[in-house]
Amino acid sequence: MGAAGGSGVLAAGLLWVALAAAVTSEPPAHVLAEVLFCQPDMPSLGLALVFDADQLFWFNFPGSCWTPRLPDLLPWPPAVETPTQLLQDATLCQDLRRSLTSLATGKLAELKGVPMPNVFPAQPLVLGEPNTLVCMVGNIFPPAVEISWRLNDVPVTQGVTHTHYTPTDNVAFVRFSYLLVTPAASDIYTCIVTRERDNISVIAYWVPQNPVPSEVLETALCGAAMALGILLALLGIAMILVARRSAHG
Missing domain, CATH: 2.60.40.10 (Immunoglobulins)
Known part of the structure; x- marks a missing residue:
């Protein structure tokens, strides 16, 4: 990804940190964050509502609606943020990305992560x-x-x-x-x-590796335990006989 994309996504990441800090207390028990990113690559826009490390909703920009990550989730109240407000935020993100690109190109190192x-x-x-x-x-x-x-x-x-x-x-x-x-x-x-x-x-x-059936594993463990018990018993008898012979000698 070019320096322009790196600068744009960095701005979105900083926006996420600010939102996360605004909705939590110190020390935070849970974090509810709304994360918006924009970049030149596809997808050019992304918006997610995250609770701790789990995504609850993502915003479908073409359809202008929130989509639940799981079908059992209740719909996100549209009155919290209207689609018009979210589209305005997306436009602001793109404007910031272009401005930061012109300022940071050739001056700041590009941020990348290896998947x-x-x-x-x-x-x-x-x-x-x-x-x-x-x-x-x-x-x-x-x-x-x-x-x-x-x-x-x-x-x-x-x-x-x-x-x-x-x-x-x-x-x-x-x-x-x-x-x-x-x-x-x-x-x-x-x-x-x-x-x-x-x-x-x-x-x-x-690569699939078929696990050993539990019944076979239990039988093998029982057999090993019995063999170990017999071995210890024979060893104990031998030690007793040696001790008696030593005493008689």
Whole structure:
């Protein structure tokens, strides 16, 4: 990402810090933050309502409405901030980004974060049964990455969903991608995180490993315990016999 994008997102990050501090007391028990960012890359605008580290709502700018992160959440009261006010804030963010770009280009170092993906199953693994793979990508800055999946080095697009960017307390973002799977023992799943402007990709692999059934594990542990008990008993008898012989001698 160019210096212009870095300056713009930095301004949005500072806005997030100010809002978070304004709604909390010292020491803060919980933080409710409204985070607005703007940048030259896509998405050019982003607005999220975050409680602690969890995203509650994101603002759909084309539809001018708040969208809940989870379908069970109640709608966010529109009277708190009207769509017109939020669009004005977005325009102000873009104006600040352009002004900061002209002042900071060539003078301030560009801020970037290397995305860090981690892949894990949403449910306990059972080979041959449906599950969901989660690719959690942290340390995203600026918030402009593409997440894709591969199965055995073949691109996968069916059963894939992505979340919007969720801000974190270190002025970075996290994003999740989900893939519906039915894992087999020979599968190799790949989560690829790409930042096109820098032409870089970060890859995380996941290989299903069938856990040992609990019944088999319990039987093996019981057998090992019994064998250890017998061994200790024989050792004790041998020590007693040696002690008696020594006493008679």
